[in-house]
Amino acid sequence: METEDDVPLHLKSLAAFLIRHHSDQLRSITLSPDPKLHYPLYIDFAELMNEDPPLAHLVFSHPIDYLRFFDDAALWAHKIVFDKLKFEKAVEKIFIHVRINISGSPLECPETFPSIGHVRVKHHGILLTLKGTVIRSGATKMYEGERTYMCRKCKHMFPVYPELETRNSIVLPPSCPSQxxxxxxxxxxxxxxxxxxxxxxxEIKIQESTQVLGVGVIPRSTLVILKDDLVDIVKAGDDVIVTGILTAKWSPDLRDVRCDLDPVLIANHVRRTNELKSDIDLPDDVIMQFKQFWLEFKDTPLKGRNAVLRGICPQVFGLFTVKLAVALTLIGGVQHVDASGTKVRGESHLLLVGDPGTGKSQFLKFAAKLSNRSVITTGLGSTSAGLTVTAVKDGGEWMLEAGALVLADGGLCCIDEFDSMREHDRATIHEAMEQQTISVAKAGLVTTLSTKTVVFGATNPKGHYDPDQSLSVNTTLSGPLLSRFDIVLVLLDTKNPEWDAVVSSHILAEGEPGKEKDEHLAHIWPLAMLRRYIHFVKGYFRPVLTKEAEKVISSYYQLQRRSATQNAARTTVRMLESLIRLAQAHARLMFRNEVTRLDAITAILCIESSMTTSAIVDSVGNALHSNFTENPDQEYAKQERLILEKLKSFEEFPDIISME
Structure with a gap:
């Protein structure tokens, strides 16, 4: 380490900035026990901009040199702190790297924060920030970072850094660089x-998020190089914001392929945004708005719930049952761990089986808009590798590239034309739906990836739907796959003249010019507000079942098990878990932290809708012709009485519930 007189002036000013603003980080680095580790020192660019604008501009415009100076300054500042802490078990460190966070600074503008598809030559050599999803992560390797040479004439020693553009070759200076x-x-x-x-x-590969792209735009991807402490902090499927220096790298030598320079980002700072969900911010006034809304509907809670549901796919008339099912699926239940340590999933899955023109794809597209993270694919256009994970060879090395279910981890995966998938491809999603992992053994790569995602499928029945046959026969989907869906809604076009008249008048009224939209929450919720609401209730509430709700769910499950002859594939223990999840989701939707009898009965009604032969007769009609009622609370009271009477007459449970 140099003496103070040898330290250049710019290093002193950088070190002084670090000691002034980041003495706590320097202290914790100094007191860490391992001297050979690489330690990150995080600073905000906005802070540097306020303190010293000319220096901040130099770091932005000449990052290759100035980030190296910053690292040297961090070591110098560490040396000063180390001298002060000699008697406190301080350990001198060799490697400290300054990591600059640009988010929230004046640099967060389109010029320095472009989408991956808009990276151009003009961005070369400046501090650039890219946002995307990790689709591939390579193996950790070692590379030569620097070596020291000595001038034979004056004995001056100087470091030489390998150049990435020329495949990490060492280029010596033309003459001795002594000062x-x-x-x-x-x-x-x-x-x-x-x-x-x-x-x-x-090396990792990041791709543009499909949610910010227009229709017909192919998502672009770029290579990112992670070094030292940044290695292995992200995995395939993570959403990241990467700040670094854009440079170029020769593409590999391949026969009959032109050798080009590929853009590469050498990362300085990597931030995972999976947990942050930074695209949704919830100010206090919005939360107050939600609470005020439920105060207004305190006496008629189901009317309030229906006002929320009207905002789901408002262009489709009616279909109350489907809208309720979509809301409950997106909100989901609470994940818990059982006594053996096995995780029981909290995410619900939904399958829409219906005739053409019943609005299945519209619900899929709208659900994707409501979710923070979503991937839409079709059964015909998806192979098992495209859905799960694929092994690709890059430069003689095998890597795993994430498929749709892995990229949708923590969000929603919509699969349209579910019946078009090959049988083998359908079998690959069994584990992803229930255990929420994908186990891979390809090309010597044996691993498990997380797929904590909601699967929303849509399919047409095979030919004309036959109510006398089981769901498996009508959809050609296997029993094990059907049992994994919490709700399977069958939308049959029965050509009801009254319904057709109402729907046609609604569609024609939609196109009338000058029709004012009522934005008040008591009528139809706008999309942005619905997204915020779903995001808020998922994070805020963890509903617990009351004794009464437990009794209702338990007795309904046992009744189903007794009467199930056709739908044996649906009435498994998974159905009991589905009932609990749906009841918890309904409690969240109703802005509550406990699952009451109302939630349990609603969960039963949803499951009843997905049974072709109902255990509780006449309680539910055709899901396609279900509409919003004027007095939902009165309507619910009738349905509750029906269900409770049926459960009460169940011979082994004469005193299940005291009917009110």
């Missing part, structure tokens, strides 16, 4: 033994 008063101008250098410094190195 003396009289230039040495020596051209003969020799390598100093044992001065090679190696670094950890990993």
């Amino acid at each position: 003396r008063s009289k230039p040495c101008e020596g051209t003969n250098f020799h390598y100093v033994e044992n001065t090679i410094i190696c670094h950890d190195y990993q």
Whole structure:
């Protein structure tokens, strides 16, 4: 380490900035026990901009040199802190890297925060920030970071850094770079033994988020190089914001393929945004608006719930049951761990089986808009590798590239034309739906990836739907796959003249010019507000079942098990878990932290809708012709009485519930 007189002036000013603003980080680094680890020191660009604008501009415009200066300054500042903490078990460190966070600074503009598809030559060499999803993560390797040479003439020693553009080859300077008063101008250098410094190195590939792209735009991807402490902090499927230096790298030598320069981002700072959900911010006034809304509907809670549901796919008339099912699926239940340590999923899955023109795809598209993270695909256009994970060979090395279910981790995966998928491809999603993982053994890569995602499928029945046959026969989907869906709604076009008249008048009225939209929450909720509401209730409420709700769910499950002959594939223990999840989701939708009898009965009504042969007769009609009623609370009271009477007459449970 240099003495204070040897330290250049710019390093002193950088070190002074770090000591002033980040002494806590420097102190914790100094007191860490391992001297050979690479330690990150996080600073905000906005802070540097306020403190020293000219220096901030130099870091932005010449990051290759100034980020290196910053690292040297961090080591110098660490040395000062180390001298102060000598008696407190301080350990001197060799590697400290300054990581600059640009988010929230004046640099967060389209010029320095472009989409991956808009990266151009003009961005070369400046501090650039890219946002995307990790689709591939390579193995961790080692590379030569620097080696020291000595001038034979003046004995000056200097470091030489390998150049990425020329495949990490060492390029020596034309003459001796010593900073003396009289230039040495020596051209003969020799390598100093044992001065090679190696670094950890990993290549990942990030792709533009499909949600910000227009129709017909192919998502672009770019390579990102992670070094030292940044290695292995992200995995395939993560949403990331990467700040770094854009440079170029020669593409691999392949026969009959032109060798080009590929853009590469050498990362300085990586931030995972999976948990942050930064695209949705919830100010206090919005939360107050939600609470006020439920205060207004305190006496008629189901009327309030229906006002929320009207905002789901408002262009489709009626279909109350489907809208309720979509809301409950997106909100989901609470994940819990049983006594053996096995996780029981909280996410619900929904399958819409219906005749053409019943609005299945519209619900799929709208659900994708409501989710923070979503992937839409079709059964015919998806192979098992495209849905799960694929092994690709890159530069002689096998890597895993994430498919639709992995990319939708923590969000929603919509699969249209579910029946078009090959049988083998359908079998691959069994594990992804129930255990929420994908186990891979391809090309020597054996691993497990997380797929904590909601699966929303849509399919047409095979030919004309036959109510006398089981669901498996009508959809050609296997029993194990059907049992994994919490709700399977069958939408049959029965050509009801009254319904057709109402629907046609609604569609014609939609196109009338000058029709004012009522934005008040008591009528139809706008899309942005619905997204915020679903995001809020998922994070805020963890509903617990009351004894009464438990009794209702338990007795209904046992009744189903007794009467199930045709739908044996649906009435498994999974149905009981589905009932609990749906009841919890309904409690969240109703802005509550406990699952009451109302939620349990609603969950039963949803399951009843998905049974072709109902255990509780006449309680539910055709899901396609279900409409919003004027007095939902009165309507619910009738349905509740029907269900409770049926459960009460169940011979082994004479006193299940005291009917009110």
